[in-house]
Amino acid sequence: MKLSLGPLQYFWPRATTLAFYRSVADWPVDIVYLGETVCSKRRELGFRDWLALAEELAEAGKEVVLSTLALVEAESELGVVHRQVGNDRFMIEANDLSAVQLCRERGVPFVGGPSLNVYNHRALAMLVEDGLRRWVPGTEQGRVLLQEMREAMAADEKPMPELEMLAWGRLPLAWSARCFTARALDLPKDQCGFRCIEHPEGMPLSTREGEPFLTINGIQVQGSEVIDMAPLRDELAACGVGVLRISPQAEGTAGVVGRFRQALDATELPQPLGPPSGYWDGLPGKAALAMAVATGAA
Template sequence: MDTQLTLGPVLFNWTADAWRDFYWRVADEAPVDVVHVGEIVCSKRLPFIAEHLPEALERLTAAGKRVVVSSPILVTTERERQAVRDLLTIGDVTIEANDTGALALLAGRPHAVGPFVNVYNEGTLAWLAGRGAGSVTLPGELPADAIRPLAAAARTLGVAVEVQVFGRLPLAISARCYHARAQGLHKDGCRFVCGEDPDGLSVDTLDGEPFLTVNGTQTLSRRYLSLAGRLDELRTMGVTRFRLSPHSLDMVEVARLFRAVLDGTLAAAEADARLADRIGPAGIADGFFLGKPGAAWVGAAA
């Protein structure tokens, strides 16, 4: 299978104009092969971007990108269940399942499986492949020792394995909205305060140490994952797709850095240094991949 650079869905509550302009620029300038679109964190945000979705699909496709529509992570109401069913009516586009309800609806139809469906062993991978999954994005907390056998099994099954290689890692999802609670608001009257933090709201420990990031109902890592120095290792394992998670920094530049490392025209250590400079105080991490605490940073493999 060919190596592909993919762009995951926007996780944050950006303004409709910012969301539209982001995908327009991705279509025109980003050297990525696959682009995910859709609101997956909070269904209340969807109306803000809904009017731009059809044109985004058309523009990205016209630019030669393969478009995947991602389903929500946590579906709790009938309205949200209907929204997932509506995704299946979109013609000629791959759907990415991010919860088991979507998996049930997609059974027997070619689809992708997102990182929010726990795939920790070869048996689960085989079961998903048998139901129509053509690609599976592994959970971000898996170390190399767990990725390796899954990638080997995927080759036998004819399934593409994808690993997130950039961006804050999703750690948990809840029915409660942390963003609203932080502002003394209820989830049903949140005033969309998550929109004030385009890359999530930083959370400190009681001792004042930077710890995590919240994004509405979602918990993310504080540090930004960077596996630029592990791309060759991942390819050797059999991983064929590498996911970048969008943030408000220049994602076209990020995509170009990863593409250059994949193409062998830029040293991984240089890519990591440039990414760390762009990200600033939040810092970069690769701990989970190495079986260490997730916030740890080791850097490019020798």
């Protein structure tokens, strides 16, 4: 089983982002995803900057994948996707169907990102024919669905792509044309002032009763809890998952990577540091969190 560092979900200053990824060269991760996936207005780093980081990490022995936007709304954004797909060296994580189409037209193999909304084996088989080589199932897709997909693909004699699952980080739940961060600060989206850079792990959103509920991250909504799937290593492997994804956080990501590497190399499973994804077992998030609290994981 391999480890990957997923694309950065948050908006960090340029110097912080560059320093973070240059330190990644020495981390025990196999795959690194680079690029802006949430909001095209986040331009601290441009395409050339990401490409330069990709070259540095590739020289350090990492498999580098360039990630595209999850929500493409303008010709300028589509132009960036064109440049990414046409880079002629690094694989693409296609996070919407426009990126899939461009990869198919150029004959470029790609990773299917978690925002592609693939829910049945026929859609997955079609994407494999288009060039999909690795698939990151969406947040809400758990063990039962993966097992059904694998069985259906085998029954139709279709090749199953490599599977990658988010194993650490806040669950990305939804994207919108509206900016939740700007709205929370009573700002128009087009005059947001890039205020999400002030929230390196998003803005916490609570219920009226003061309970943690969601995390606001620009046009993206995430869960409030950081999930930990490391203790489910064997279950994930039994479902065909070959890559565990760690989502970058502002603090402690290097330690998380080290812990996951130990978890993959050890015979014993690690103690949980947070709740698992409730979607994995088809449980409501509150139920998964309650179970984690009961076992001392949260």
